[in-house]
Amino acid sequence: MISDLSPQTRRDLLTMIGRAGGGLAMYQAMTALGHAAETQFSGPPALSGARAGASVLVLGAGLAGMLAAYELTKAGYKVQVLEYQDRPGGRNYSVRGGDKIVEVGGATQNVAYQPGNYLNPGPWRIPHHHRTLLHYCKAFGVELEPFIQLNHNAMVHRKDAFGGKPQRYKELAVDFTGHVSELLGKSLNAGALDSTVSKEDKEKLIAALREWGALDGDLKFTSNLNVSSRRGYDRAPGGGVNGAPTPSKINGLSDVLSSHVWTQMSFYFNYVMQTTMFQPKGGMDMIGKGFYKQIAKLVRLNTKVTSIKQDDKGVAATWTDTVTGKTGVATADYMVCTLPATILAQLDIQVSDAKKAAIKAIPYSGQVKIGLEMKSRFWEEKYSIYGGHSFTDQAIGLISYPNYDFFKDKPAVLLGAFANGAGGYMLAGMTPEKRIEAALAQGSVFHPEEYRREFMNGASVAWSRMPWILGCCGMWTEESRATHYQNLVSMDGRIVLAGEHASYYGCWMEGALLSSLDAITRLHQRALAA
Amino acid sequence: MGAWKQDGAAGAANDDAVNRASGATKRRWLLALAACLPLGVAGFAPATAQDTAGGTTNVQISAEGKQVYEEICQACHMADAKGGGGAGAVIPALAGNAKLADKDYPITLLLKGRGGMPWFTEILTPEQMAAVVNYVRGHFNDYHDIVTVADVKRVATGPAPKRDCLNACGQ
Numbered sequence: 001m002i003s004d005l006s007p008q009t010r011r012d013l014l015t016m017i018g019r020a021g022g023g024l025a026m027y028q029a030m031t032a033l034g035h036a037a038e039t040q041f042s043g044p045p046a047l048s049g050a051r052a053g054a055s056v057l058v059l060g061a062g063l064a065g066m067l068a069a070y071e072l073t074k075a076g077y078k079v080q081v082l083e084y085q086d087r088p089g090g091r092n093y094s095v096r097g098g099d100k101i102v103e104v105g106g107a108t109q110n111v112a113y114q115p116g117n118y119l120n121p122g123p124w125r126i127p128h129h130h131r132t133l134l135h136y137c138k139a140f141g142v143e144l145e146p147f148i149q150l151n152h153n154a155m156v157h158r159k160d161a162f163g164g165k166p167q168r169y170k171e172l173a174v175d176f177t178g179h180v181s182e183l184l185g186k187s188l189n190a191g192a193l194d195s196t197v198s199k200e201d202k203e204k205l206i207a208a209l210r211e212w213g214a215l216d217g218d219l220k221f222t223s224n225l226n227v228s229s230r231r232g233y234d235r236a237p238g239g240g241v242n243g244a245p246t247p248s249k250i251n252g253l254s255d256v257l258s259s260h261v262w263t264q265m266s267f268y269f270n271y272v273m274q275t276t277m278f279q280p281k282g283g284m285d286m287i288g289k290g291f292y293k294q295i296a297k298l299v300r301l302n303t304k305v306t307s308i309k310q311d312d313k314g315v316a317a318t319w320t321d322t323v324t325g326k327t328g329v330a331t332a333d334y335m336v337c338t339l340p341a342t343i344l345a346q347l348d349i350q351v352s353d354a355k356k357a358a359i360k361a362i363p364y365s366g367q368v369k370i371g372l373e374m375k376s377r378f379w380e381e382k383y384s385i386y387g388g389h390s391f392t393d394q395a396i397g398l399i400s401y402p403n404y405d406f407f408k409d410k411p412a413v414l415l416g417a418f419a420n421g422a423g424g425y426m427l428a429g430m431t432p433e434k435r436i437e438a439a440l441a442q443g444s445v446f447h448p449e450e451y452r453r454e455f456m457n458g459a460s461v462a463w464s465r466m467p468w469i470l471g472c473c474g475m476w477t478e479e480s481r482a483t484h485y486q487n488l489v490s491m492d493g494r495i496v497l498a499g500e501h502a503s504y505y506g507c508w509m510e511g512a513l514l515s516s517l518d519a520i521t522r523l524h525q526r527a528l529a530a
Numbered sequence: 531m532g533a534w535k536q537d538g539a540a541g542a543a544n545d546d547a548v549n550r551a552s553g554a555t556k557r558r559w560l561l562a563l564a565a566c567l568p569l570g571v572a573g574f575a576p577a578t579a580q581d582t583a584g585g586t587t588n589v590q591i592s593a594e595g596k597q598v599y600e601e602i603c604q605a606c607h608m609a610d611a612k613g614g615g616g617a618g619a620v621i622p623a624l625a626g627n628a629k630l631a632d633k634d635y636p637i638t639l640l641l642k643g644r645g646g647m648p649w650f651t652e653i654l655t656p657e658q659m660a661a662v663v664n665y666v667r668g669h670f671n672d673y674h675d676i677v678t679v680a681d682v683k684r685v686a687t688g689p690a691p692k693r694d695c696l697n698a699c700g701q
């Protein structure tokens with residue numbers, strides 16, 4: 001056909017190149033077009049021509065499972081999805097008023113948030129380069145809004161810095177940059193770096209430091225109006241007679257160092273943490289719901305998979321209905337299994353020993369998020385903080401301000417903890433009531449007058465105690481990657497695994513999707529070759 | 531050394547640890563360093579410094595076995611050490627667990643992780659590991675032979691696991 005030879009769009013061209021030369025040729029062509037390096041996503045897979053009647057069983061209705069179901073159905077497969085929970089989405093999850101959170105051990109929280117308010121206990125932010133996720137959000141009509149990642153006016157707290165008094169990020173960051181610039185300027189001027197920096201570069205560097213560090217004419221970092229135009233004033237500029245501003249006072253080097261502000265500054269340099277970031281309007285689970293809308297009739301909820309078998313004719317999964325107790329066996333020609341490795345490792349599953357070993361080689365991190373509903377948005381009214389994070393070295397890690405409903409006169413849910421490591425374990429080990437108390441006690445350092453006064457209710461999700469995953473995300477090491485990764489992702493007879501843990505993009509929704517696309521592409525090739 | 535970036539935070543946990551640690555913790559850390567560096571065996575970061583999403587938390591963990599259990603282990607194994615689960619898998623019970631008869635078994639798990647359980651070399655010192663193993667074996671089971679720091683160091687062969695965090699380890 002003529003149209004095959006004259007690509008209309010860049011996508012068409014890439015598809016043609018992909019067909020003619022395979023993935024690598026496609027990747028090289030994309031790099032030449034200037035947009036490959038940031039993602040391995042090259043558009044939805046062009047799978048088609050499944051054999052009549054060919055079927056696939058998908059285990060788990062998280063994003064990986066639902067994407068597999070969606071694309072495989074489009075390709076012509078008969079698909080069924082089995083999901084343990086009473087809702088689709090998996091870790092793509094939001095908690096709202098009226099929801100129940102039941103933990104391992106039975107602790108139950110009845111969430112009391114006002115209508116419209118929510119906590120995103122798992123995923124909460126989407127980098128602008130997560131093209132797979134952004135593609136499907138757009139395709140499924142999931143509306144996105146900005147996620148305020150970097151807020152210069154939010155705070156940084158360390159117990160042993162500034163007498164435990166939180167400081168504004170912008171003040172610390174400007175002071176850090178200023179002091180470092182002054183020191184580097186000094187050593188350049190003293191000739192200390194003459195053997196490594198050419199004369200020409202030295203001049204440029206000094207000019208750069210003056211500008212970057214807001215140094216004065218003598219290359220000194222001092223309290224003045226120029227510096228205040230970055231870190232804020234003692235008296236802000238105004239109008240009329242008393243309009244003149246007065247400068248703020250910079251912090252000394254030792255104080256600035258004690259704040260460790262460089263950990264935040266460099267955190268924002270992370271490729272996956274850079275602005276622009278997004279969140280779905282109305283809660284993260286809008287994404288899961290968007291996927292679900294496409295494939296709802298294929299999904300059996302409340303269905304716990306208990307064993308997985310295969311032979312040369314097909315696959316079978318035994319299941320138990322968690323509501324009725326009914327049991328059954330689902331069969332198909334092929335299987336995409338997206339169950340978390342924590343669960344899969346303990347199921348009776350018929351795959352090679354190498355794959356079993358790989359499944360057992362993925363420990364999961366444990367994290368805790370706590371959402372505190374407050375009567376008012378005092379952080380906006382009184383502190384001029386609109387979205388973004390205030391960091392602390394206490395167990396809660398940070399508090400984060402909501403990115404929706406700005407300026408509204410109604411209750412709002414603030415993220416009162418995003419804890420991992422030792423702090424995460426400590427909070428997870430507490431009863432839900434004690435977690436809230438700890439979050440209030442620790443978060444009060446930022447807003448001492450208002451925090452308890454405005455508090456209405458709270459809910460927490462401790463990932464290690466979520467029965468359907470028993471953890472947060474898969475963890476790899478260089479050694480486990482070398483020994484196990486290929487064995488984990490390889491197609492084993494008629495079964496292929498997918499999910500966040502089966503990617504080099506762990507603990508991101510993007511990783512779950514990329515893993516799923518790769519898995520179903522290989523499954524399709526196998527099915528066509530059979 | 532065994533420090534891993536738990537999350538997207540910048541800043542090296544180990545450097546941080548040296549700077550921030552209290553006198554006692556610092557001594558423990560240096561001890562561990564001395565013990566592990568020359569032989570290249572498992573490294574221990576101090577108990578307190580943890581990279582988190584955009585910062586480094588500095589959380590004090592007790593030296594006492596019962597406290598360590600409550601502050602760390604019961605997050606997963608539950609307050610009664612009976613574990614639990616739901617979706618076809620469980621976090622194992624530590625109470626009445628015959629595998630704990632071999633004292634090297636729990637030490638190995640703390641040092642290397644196993645299955646869904648991560649290693650704890652960045653979170654617990656050898657002293658804290660020994661203390662909590664003694665507590666779990668003695669209190670939730672009937673094994674009363676004492677585990678020492680020397681036991682932990684004997685079992686700690688090879689480098690401590692180190693998480694690969696290509697993408698800020700999520701969130």
Ligand SMILES: Cc1cc2nc3c(=O)[nH]c(=O)nc-3n(C[C@H](O)[C@H](O)[C@H](O)COP(=O)(O)OP(=O)(O)OC[C@H]3O[C@@H](n4cnc5c(N)ncnc54)[C@H](O)[C@@H]3O)c2cc1C
Binds near residue numbers: 062084088303305463
């Ligand atoms: C605290 C936290 C913060 C995060 N932050 C972000 C973020 O900001 N941005 C981002 O992009 N990503 C983030 N992530 C990662 C993201 O949530 C995951 O990468 C992604 O959602 C994983 O999707 P999945 O399909 O691989 O797995 P899941 O969503 O876990 O799907 C697996 C499904 O299998 C089901 N299942 C389990 N056992 C059984 C059984 N026996 N039978 C049947 N079904 C079963 C589960 O119920 C679940 O629905 C975060 C994760 C956490 C935990």
